[in-house]
Amino acid sequence: MMENDAGKKRLSPIDGIWKLFTTVKLAVVLIFLIAMTSVIGTVVEQDAEPEKNIKFFTGVFGDTLAPAAYKVSQAAGFFDMYHSWWFLTLLLLFSANLTICSIDRLPKIHRAVSEPQKPLPPDAFGRHSIKKDFLTEGTFDDVKARTEKLVGKLGFKCADHVEDGSVQFYGQKGRYSRYAVYVVHFSIIVTLLGAVIGAFFGFNGVISIQEGKTADAAWTRQGVEHPLGFSIRCEDFSVQFYGDSDMPKEYMSWLTVMDDGKEVIKNRSIEVNGPLKYKGYTFYQSSYGPVPDAQGLLFFRITPKGAQQSEIVKIRLRESFKIPGTGFVGKTRYFSPALAFGKDGEPFTYTEMMNNPAVFVEYEENGLKKYAGWVAKRHPQTWTLPEGHTVEFMDNWGYQATGLQVRKDPGVGVVYLGCILMTIGLYAAFFTSHRKLWVMVQSEKGKVRVSIAASASKHKVSFETDIDGALKAINREVESG
Amino acid sequence: MGSSEFFGVATIGYVVAMIVYVVYMVFRKENIGVAATTVAVFSFLSHTAAFVLRWVESYRQGIGHAPLTNLYESLIFFVWCLMLGYLIIEFKYKNRHFGAFVTPIAGMALGFIELTGVAKGIQPLVPALQSNWLLAHVTLSFISYAAFALSFAIALMYLIVETKEYKEPAYIFWTLAGGAFFIIVAAMGIDYVYAAVSGQDAGKGLFRATFFNPSSGIAMGTRIAALAGLVLLWRYGHLFKRALGTMDLSSEFLDELTYKMIAAGFPVFTLGGLIFGAIWADQAWGVYWSWDPKETWSLITWLVYAFYLHCRFISGWRGKRAAVVAVLGFITVVFTYLGVNIFLSGLHAYGGVR
Numbered sequence: 068m069m070e071n072d073a074g075k076k077r078l079s080p081i082d083g084i085w086k087l088f089t090t091v092k093l094a095v096v097l098i099f100l101i102a103m104t105s106v107i108g109t110v111v112e113q114d115a116e117p118e119k120n121i122k123f124f125t126g127v128f129g130d131t132l133a134p135a136a137y138k139v140s141q142a143a144g145f146f147d148m149y150h151s152w153w154f155l156t157l158l159l160l161f162s163a164n165l166t167i168c169s170i171d172r173l174p175k176i177h178r179a180v181s182e183p184q185k186p187l188p189p190d191a192f193g194r195h196s197i198k199k200d201f202l203t204e205g206t207f208d209d210v211k212a213r214t215e216k217l218v219g220k221l222g223f224k225c226a227d228h229v230e231d232g233s234v235q236f237y238g239q240k241g242r243y244s245r246y247a248v249y250v251v252h253f254s255i256i257v258t259l260l261g262a263v264i265g266a267f268f269g270f271n272g273v274i275s276i277q278e279g280k281t282a283d284a285a286w287t288r289q290g291v292e293h294p295l296g297f298s299i300r301c302e303d304f305s306v307q308f309y310g311d312s313d314m315p316k317e318y319m320s321w322l323t324v325m326d327d328g329k330e331v332i333k334n335r336s337i338e339v340n341g342p343l344k345y346k347g348y349t350f351y352q353s354s355y356g357p358v359p360d361a362q363g364l365l366f367f368r369i370t371p372k373g374a375q376q377s378e379i380v381k382i383r384l385r386e387s388f389k390i391p392g393t394g395f396v397g398k399t400r401y402f403s404p405a406l407a408f409g410k411d412g413e414p415f416t417y418t419e420m421m422n423n424p425a426v427f428v429e430y431e432e433n434g435l436k437k438y439a440g441w442v443a444k445r446h447p448q449t450w451t452l453p454e455g456h457t458v459e460f461m462d463n464w465g466y467q468a469t470g471l472q473v474r475k476d477p478g479v480g481v482v483y484l485g486c487i488l489m490t491i492g493l494y495a496a497f498f499t500s501h502r503k504l505w506v507m508v509q510s511e512k513g514k515v516r517v518s519i520a521a522s523a524s525k526h527k528v529s530f531e532t533d534i535d536g537a538l539k540a541i542n543r544e545v546e547s548g
Numbered sequence: 549m550g551s552s553e554f555f556g557v558a559t560i561g562y563v564v565a566m567i568v569y570v571v572y573m574v575f576r577k578e579n580i581g582v583a584a585t586t587v588a589v590f591s592f593l594s595h596t597a598a599f600v601l602r603w604v605e606s607y608r609q610g611i612g613h614a615p616l617t618n619l620y621e622s623l624i625f626f627v628w629c630l631m632l633g634y635l636i637i638e639f640k641y642k643n644r645h646f647g648a649f650v651t652p653i654a655g656m657a658l659g660f661i662e663l664t665g666v667a668k669g670i671q672p673l674v675p676a677l678q679s680n681w682l683l684a685h686v687t688l689s690f691i692s693y694a695a696f697a698l699s700f701a702i703a704l705m706y707l708i709v710e711t712k713e714y715k716e717p718a719y720i721f722w723t724l725a726g727g728a729f730f731i732i733v734a735a736m737g738i739d740y741v742y743a744a745v746s747g748q749d750a751g752k753g754l755f756r757a758t759f760f761n762p763s764s765g766i767a768m769g770t771r772i773a774a775l776a777g778l779v780l781l782w783r784y785g786h787l788f789k790r791a792l793g794t795m796d797l798s799s800e801f802l803d804e805l806t807y808k809m810i811a812a813g814f815p816v817f818t819l820g821g822l823i824f825g826a827i828w829a830d831q832a833w834g835v836y837w838s839w840d841p842k843e844t845w846s847l848i849t850w851l852v853y854a855f856y857l858h859c860r861f862i863s864g865w866r867g868k869r870a871a872v873v874a875v876l877g878f879i880t881v882v883f884t885y886l887g888v889n890i891f892l893s894g895l896h897a898y899g900g901v902r
Contacts, residue, residue: 091858091861091862092862094858095855095858095859095862098851098854098855098858099851099855101851102847102848102851102852102855105844105847105848105851106844106848108839108844109841109844109845109888109892110892113839149839262837271834271835309672312672314672314674315674315675316672316675317675317678318675338675339675339676339678339832340675340676340678340679340831340832342831342834349834351832351833351834352675353833353834472833472834472835473834474834474835479830479836482826482836483827486823486826486827489818489823490818490819490823493814493815493818493819494815496815497811497812497814497815498815
């Protein structure tokens, strides 16, 4: 229909859309929409169990409105909104806007950058945003030399142009800073591209491996199994606390990777902020926890009174150990992952986490019951028997599982590249500018006239300050001879 | 003296400086201005000493980390950056009139610390926080927050100077935003004085003496008074304009300075807040971006300032509208910084209030 609109020059729909995508206005609208809609996902809990959000909706909308609001939110994808079709569409439109804006503007910018600077016609001095004009004492050659010094001080490499009795120095600096904004825009596209690569070809999941056990698959958050193609064994896990508190200072796992029946990585330790990488997968220490009803090993270091040598025993619960050279036998009876004593002196377990592992040991001497008590791993004062023998509870192995975050993301390098580009681009965009300078020297009635014309794409004031500063410095040099 | 004593001196000093700067704005007497600057500089030096001492103390306790790891320490560092930035502006432009608008932001941060009972102890670091990226991420984030806070104060002044009509949206906006800002600072002051007079613990929560007073009569009364305050400000806001008008501040200068602050804050925020945060998350958790509320709100803040920067290229958006966006930008910063910790949860939960 539009083609038939004779008489009026109208843009074709494609040109119209193209034109729309070249505008800053569209960018501003999209930025606004992305910012506003992002808020939703921070209020409605993402990827949560339905109960949580049902409770939240009932709290906000009341019993009568909540079901309807919940249904609307579900249809709009609010419960996983950053992956909903409409949010991704917004990001896509934003990327298109950035790209088309840049394609539209780059030729003009390219011209401004590559155009060679020409000497100014004498009457053009005074038309630039920075202009200075003054008469000065001295011979023409003196002033010319001073001017050369001036432009050098300002960091310009100038060409000179001689024309009937006058000389003109001109040069430019930082012209590539005109591209800076586009580097920033491009970096956003690169970063988003990295994210897309990660979303399509990457994997994010978790594995929980009990000490001594082997796993060959990870699980996504939605509970889908993901075979790794190799297997990984947790050799040991340990957690250290700050002083006597239950605040973890450090926790680490020792992992062995087996591929094709061979141990390719042996007993490598990982900790928070220190992951392990193998075949594109990265394993991060992310959590830990107890294994219910675990039947692991208990490690004791036994030192009879006065002995130089210690003996290490590993036993299971309800097994016994001997104190060498004595008639003492200790039988382990109970295990508590986190032992504490109540006000009445009754022992109890205050958490399932291994915050204070302890073993209850019953001692016999030559077959006769002697006494019994708790040996706690974190409390050395519980290790000594009344007779002076020490029974150190060194470790409980096989009782805990290490929680690993597993990630495979071929896009992460691209994201990092985007970040580096963005940093460079922002630096150039905000802290550098394209500066142009022309200085003309000409004789006039026994004196010499100096005319300065200059412009800057940004930070005009600071360029002017620089020029004033350089002029003052030169003047001082002249005065002091 | 330990870090907490030096810090106590700085806190009192900043509050005094705030009052003196406001008095200076009203009476415009040179010696009052000199007094305000003297108090501010003295408090800043004491604050610097407190910061260094706290760092030393953490090593003495065997914990050993820069005092930048929890909400309390970050608020303190924010105030430090803010005052440093402010003093630089005051000396560079030889103009004390910004003081009455900037120091209340410091007052608000300090009031928040005192009134919400933020834990002040030096705490050991959980494993995820034991990273060098932490220092870079937190330091740069708060430097940028301070720059944004300055842009907020200056943009507010711009709006006061530039608006004329009662019905003008920008006028209504600044009376509401500026009014709410000063009412919050005043209500915090009342809370503090009330707690001191009645001998109660101040750190029980915000606005216990006013809007959330256990007595519903006082609560209602103060809420109505606050509303009345907003209406009065709307009615007599031009008096502020007159006060600022006699000062040596052109609106172009204020617009330019707002832009400068944001132009300084934005790249620092992008690098320190977003990029370093992402790198750190990538190394600690294996996800550089997880749409966690703190991350998302940082992105929203970033978008608001990107919005501001682009507004300046659209005809008719420079000036008043851009200033409105600058004010809104800092409100998003405050929400990112405190609101998320209070209302929303996520990976940054260790920045919690208690």
